[in-house]
Amino acid sequence: MAAVNQVTSAEQMDSVLLEAVNLALHYEMEHDESVVVLGEDVGTNGGVFRATSGLKEKFGFKRVMDTPLAEALIAGLSVGMATQGLKPVAEIQFMGFIFPAFEHLFCHAARMRNRTRGRMSCPMVLRAPYGGGIHAPEHHSESTEALIAHTPGIRVVIPSSPARAYGLLLAAIRDPDPVVFLEPKRIYRGAKQSIINNGEALPLDTCFTLRTGTDVTLISWGACIADTLQAADALAEKGISAEVIDVATIKPLDMRTMITSVVNTGRCVIVHEAARSFAVGAEIAAQVSEKCFLNLLAPVQRVTGFDTHMPYFKNEHFYLPNSADIVAAVEKCFKEA
Amino acid sequence: MAAVNQVTSAEQMDSVLLEAVNLALHYEMEHDESVVVLGEDVGTNGGVFRATSGLKEKFGFKRVMDTPLAEALIAGLSVGMATQGLKPVAEIQFMGFIFPAFEHLFCHAARMRNRTRGRMSCPMVLRAPYGGGIHAPEHHSESTEALIAHTPGIRVVIPSSPARAYGLLLAAIRDPDPVVFLEPKRIYRGAKQSIINNGEALPLDTCFTLRTGTDVTLISWGACIADTLQAADALAEKGISAEVIDVATIKPLDMRTMITSVVNTGRCVIVHEAARSFAVGAEIAAQVSEKCFLNLLAPVQRVTGFDTHMPYFKNEHFYLPNSADIVAAVEKCFKEA
Amino acid sequence: MKAVNQAKVTAQGHSPLMEFSLQKIQFLDEDGNWVSERPEFATDEWLVQAYQHMVLNRVFDQKAIALQRTGQMGTYPSSLGQEAFGIAIGMGLQKDDVFVPYYRDHGAHLLRGHKLSDLLLYWGGDERGSAHGPKQDFPICVPIATQITHAAGAAAALKIQNKNQLAVVTIGDGGTSKGDFFESLNVAGAWQLPLVVLVNNNQYAISVPRDIQCGAPTLAQKAIGAGIYGVQVDGNDVLAVYQAMLEARQRADEHKGATLIEAITYRLGDHTTADDASRYRSNDEVKQAWQKEPIKRLQNALFNLGLWDGEKEKQWQNQCAQHVDEVVAEYLTLEKDTAESMFDHLYQDWPEVMNEQLDLLADKLTRMNH
Amino acid sequence: MKAVNQAKVTAQGHSPLMEFSLQKIQFLDEDGNWVSERPEFATDEWLVQAYQHMVLNRVFDQKAIALQRTGQMGTYPSSLGQEAFGIAIGMGLQKDDVFVPYYRDHGAHLLRGHKLSDLLLYWGGDERGSAHGPKQDFPICVPIATQITHAAGAAAALKIQNKNQLAVVTIGDGGTSKGDFFESLNVAGAWQLPLVVLVNNNQYAISVPRDIQCGAPTLAQKAIGAGIYGVQVDGNDVLAVYQAMLEARQRADEHKGATLIEAITYRLGDHTTADDASRYRSNDEVKQAWQKEPIKRLQNALFNLGLWDGEKEKQWQNQCAQHVDEVVAEYLTLEKDTAESMFDHLYQDWPEVMNEQLDLLADKLTRMNH
Ligand SMILES: Cc1ncc(C[n+]2csc(CCOP(=O)(O)OP(=O)(O)O)c2C)c(N)n1
Numbered sequence A, B: 001m002a003a004v005n006q007v008t009s010a011e012q013m014d015s016v017l018l019e020a021v022n023l024a025l026h027y028e029m030e031h032d033e034s035v036v037v038l039g040e041d042v043g044t045n046g047g048v049f050r051a052t053s054g055l056k057e058k059f060g061f062k063r064v065m066d067t068p069l070a071e072a073l074i075a076g077l078s079v080g081m082a083t084q085g086l087k088p089v090a091e092i093q094f095m096g097f098i099f100p101a102f103e104h105l106f107c108h109a110a111r112m113r114n115r116t117r118g119r120m121s122c123p124m125v126l127r128a129p130y131g132g133g134i135h136a137p138e139h140h141s142e143s144t145e146a147l148i149a150h151t152p153g154i155r156v157v158i159p160s161s162p163a164r165a166y167g168l169l170l171a172a173i174r175d176p177d178p179v180v181f182l183e184p185k186r187i188y189r190g191a192k193q194s195i196i197n198n199g200e201a202l203p204l205d206t207c208f209t210l211r212t213g214t215d216v217t218l219i220s221w222g223a224c225i226a227d228t229l230q231a232a233d234a235l236a237e238k239g240i241s242a243e244v245i246d247v248a249t250i251k252p253l254d255m256r257t258m259i260t261s262v263v264n265t266g267r268c269v270i271v272h273e274a275a276r277s278f279a280v281g282a283e284i285a286a287q288v289s290e291k292c293f294l295n296l297l298a299p300v301q302r303v304t305g306f307d308t309h310m311p312y313f314k315n316e317h318f319y320l321p322n323s324a325d326i327v328a329a330v331e332k333c334f335k336e337a
Numbered sequence C, D: 001m002k003a004v005n006q007a008k009v010t011a012q013g014h015s016p017l018m019e020f021s022l023q024k025i026q027f028l029d030e031d032g033n034w035v036s037e038r039p040e041f042a043t044d045e046w047l048v049q050a051y052q053h054m055v056l057n058r059v060f061d062q063k064a065i066a067l068q069r070t071g072q073m074g075t076y077p078s079s080l081g082q083e084a085f086g087i088a089i090g091m092g093l094q095k096d097d098v099f100v101p102y103y104r105d106h107g108a109h110l111l112r113g114h115k116l117s118d119l120l121l122y123w124g125g126d127e128r129g130s131a132h133g134p135k136q137d138f139p140i141c142v143p144i145a146t147q148i149t150h151a152a153g154a155a156a157a158l159k160i161q162n163k164n165q166l167a168v169v170t171i172g173d174g175g176t177s178k179g180d181f182f183e184s185l186n187v188a189g190a191w192q193l194p195l196v197v198l199v200n201n202n203q204y205a206i207s208v209p210r211d212i213q214c215g216a217p218t219l220a221q222k223a224i225g226a227g228i229y230g231v232q233v234d235g236n237d238v239l240a241v242y243q244a245m246l247e248a249r250q251r252a253d254e255h256k257g258a259t260l261i262e263a264i265t266y267r268l269g270d271h272t273t274a275d276d277a278s279r280y281r282s283n284d285e286v287k288q289a290w291q292k293e294p295i296k297r298l299q300n301a302l303f304n305l306g307l308w309d310g311e312k313e314k315q316w317q318n319q320c321a322q323h324v325d326e327v328v329a330e331y332l333t334l335e336k337d338t339a340e341s342m343f344d345h346l347y348q349d350w351p352e353v354m355n356e357q358l359d360l361l362a363d364k365l366t367r368m369n370h
């Protein structure tokens, strides 16, 4: 990661997702003095995944704060700072430990602007690595984005590639409202992508169509995008043309892009690793089913984790959706059509 | 409430929902020594709504515990007690204050049995008044059942009448796993119902069909059941025969009952007061749309709260679904068919 | 009160490690006599002002309760008996301090320049009640103890921005049991934050008495574990609360960190208008507490000093009543908020993808207007 | 260490309210010399046993790390240097006490009769690692500090059920910053619970040093705010930790409530096998800490007492290695858990309405077996 710390503006470089996060943090701290970073181990250690590596050395302990070990505190401090002219970017070390942050996130961050009729606001970002697949211990593989997405007044953003991580994190930090930014750690050190470090943000509230197709719409986000693209390749070989949509902003949902696609393809498969029921997939499926009622050639399918706890890592592959599961779901769409 | 405290077994009485809760607590504490009650103001004061009235007088402070003011504590103590042979029935004073309890609920109560392969379990109940409509202050009108329903290993139960409150609460306390029991406070002091105080529990994991019909299936729970039944009456006058299903156990969902109904009626409207997106209605809509794909005559409709914070009480009627909203949604089903 | 556990133990292997001491501040006793020398800040003018504010606070309180009782307002938490606490804070705050209140700080609100009608709006179920006030001050906080962490965050922001001000936060005795209280004191100690935490220890958290909240004899001693300075004050003595704030500011100015102030008060009224305190405490207890209430004792002191008399009292009471009547009129005549306001300020940049929500609301309004 | 803020202040209006004192327990200094008289419990047999357990603990630890390094196990938190803490607790526990561990208590687990292969299973990513052990003992707890509240609940259950036992819980120094820690100590004080909280203050929470966690000079003083007894012990001295537990039990037996024990240790290894401590602390610091480590000092004491020698050491090391090899063999040869196990024990009464989940899993397994 040493290279990352020496990057100068507009330099182009090949980065993995983790480095892209680090790059965006460097960029924005350099260009906006009000941005501060806080969390457990984010300072001297540069984060347990090294996402905040080099920040403390560069911007000092006043802007890069190792906090005591308390997630409610991290969220609450961020609310306090955000209302006073700072833009805190806080890290929750793993999404499995985010629950104590919920009261501050839901009761305050999400409501401060609404409650004060715009007098106060909470431009804060809560970053957290999320999801399974890295053989981590218990509580280190959760993907509970649905819990956050239900709450009004927040944005939930999940990148699926280095470039989107860079552009979306910049957008999240600049957004005047609270954003929960979930980083799929399974692809933290996945494929590299060329990134131009020019501070250009990507739009929030927008899906990204990664691949166009005519027979079925595959909708996913985060690490599952990789499996979904792989499935699309496999389907192509079988003569099925799949459109792949990366939702990216989970809250609020850009349904128009998804609906437009399904209107064209007539089939829809949603892929996520969170437990199946009451998850983000349900909302998308409900809306697609409603809005594409006359266009759907087959019922919307969901390929998801199971309604049980993420098993410890020896069995996590039994839980996580894979590309074969996606292909099977698509085939079901054709059988039932 | 004095009468409640003197009730003897198998006595029949007219009760409002709140009294039914109180009755069930009395019954079970009398018949099962391991049942204990804890929470803020549940002892001497008998709860801010009086749901635990008379318990401390009857069963003593060792079994009816006023706790310090801390919801994480209440949930965590319950986990500790539940693993050691007690059956804690804990009260969270309002659902708006439940967030600090989530870490214990999700990371421990919901997992203890699974994690220890059955060596330990968490037979605890977390009761909370929930929902709007009583002109309460900020944070006193939330209905975030979706957040809890997403988590595996828990049951979420919501009664919609005094009799179901009595029978379902007994079932919840006797259940060997954690149950979150949400009491719709809008109907706490609503219509009375005759209750036989004989300790008979109702089944969990089961919907209740409150009214049969042939043209449309109305699905709801909690306080919205009243509005839904009212809408069914209004629809009947218009010649539309509505089946009304009270979901009652939100997690896990008895989809079979709901699907069977929609297969018959061909139309489905789901009613809840929680914010629309990523709520329980989405899961039901997704499953109904999938499983009744060939039977649906119109897209599944949802009548819900908006994707914003429950407004303070002067405007809460603009937020809460009402029977006219339900009727309109049903009419839409007929127009689009 | 429980016995203090933290006494010396003489047992094998033990040796002394450290000692801590806790102090109390009081100037006026319950009859208005000076138990300590009159402090410098307490000029004649200061004393009269403090008294007048406290009376206005009480008059407002009575009116608010009356509005609730007559169905013109919602649930309201009275500050009866805790006027010295709120007023001392309001007087102790500087303009650019960040004030982070809980929900029973009507006295302090009054002095922060809030329109009192805004308070009525808030408790009347209208978000516009939190729309005004000093831009850095927080709105009323309902989820217990969460405000403490916001105040710590605000204090950290002041420190980061090199602003020489305080974040001042209030909390009830019940609130001191919640994790946020402790986490925030703890970080204030670790980061040496310019934070002042004032506990309104009014002996009850709704029905739960103080000794069920905590086994320690004082709440001030909770400062010790966080490594910050803690002190107990007579919360019915407006001078004592003010003195503690002065000292806290000095401590922060000297970069000596945060202060916890436990003010001993008594909640003379019900928890809120939705509560009936007679269910859980005796009339006798309340009667005794009335002996110590803050307004009478300061009035006595003023009488003794020749700064106040019956005539002035009558005039001031009238003025307060008149002012509050105006405030009420303003509250009652404000035009209704729109339904659409629920979406105003939800996000600064309205997500176009949410437009369906506006359509749904429009449909609903059409139905409602039929 | 920061200055103690809680010193006496002489200022207007102040009067003394209360005093607290804090003590420290130690028997053996870092060279194994007696700084306090040898306590009664520390018979020759006791001392040798404690030593042997600590050595076994360390041998196990080294093996576990080796397994992780060779890809045969997952992330593992070493207890290197903290053996006195874990072993003293294991020895201090009675059979029917409720033990509520965190994740670094391998020594205590060993003495609770857990199969060491279960520990490997757990850290090897297999739920069956928590399937055995005393039925009242809690499994390893990963979400920091939550275990403290469970222990308080267990202690309340013991009290309600009139059982004369203790709930004993461990936590790291980092864990003392989280709300659960405070809320639980607080309720233990309010309810006078038979709870013993042992803090393994190993100076780091991953990379975060102790003084960033808390501005107070000790963690033991966090007991004061909760009104329970707190004491600091040399956590590298197995006798000191054990003595503190003995006293805590006596206190609980006499219904004097809960005890907080801060044990000063040092985490000689990385936080876990996923960590590299050299990123955030100096070799010098670690070298110095090795001077105080618990095994060598007890070995010195045993040598001095003539209870141990080089030959015994060699034999015991061999025995430990052999035992641990057996344990590893057991771990490595256990047949794989089934995929379906993820639904076993999810609910005691399987909800029939969830049968679709089983079908979905069956389909997936069919695909995987292709
Ligand atoms: C997190 C949370 N839990 C519960 C409540 C409900 N509640 C409102 S006020 C109150 C008692 C607070 O007592 P205290 O902190 O002593 O303040 P006081 O009202 O006495 O001024 C409770 C339990 C709440 N508002 N927030």
Ligand SMILES: Cc1ncc(C[n+]2csc(CCOP(=O)(O)OP(=O)(O)O)c2C)c(N)n1
Residues within 6 Å of the ligand: A040, A069, A071, A093, A097, D104, D142, D143, D144, D171, D172, D173, D174, D175, D176, D200, D202, D204, D205, D206, D267, D271
């Ligand atoms: C609630 C929560 N937040 C964060 C983590 C990630 N985490 C695991 S161990 C650890 C540090 C704990 O330090 P300490 O309490 O001192 O115990 P030690 O590991 O030093 O024994 C952290 C932050 C966690 N497990 N749980």
Ligand SMILES: [Mg+2]
Residues within 6 Å of the ligand: C172, C173, C174, C200, C201, C202, C203, C204, C205, C206
């Ligand atoms: Mg109080």
Ligand SMILES: [Mg+2]
Residues within 6 Å of the ligand: D172, D173, D174, D200, D201, D202, D203, D204, D205, D206
């Ligand atoms: Mg540590």
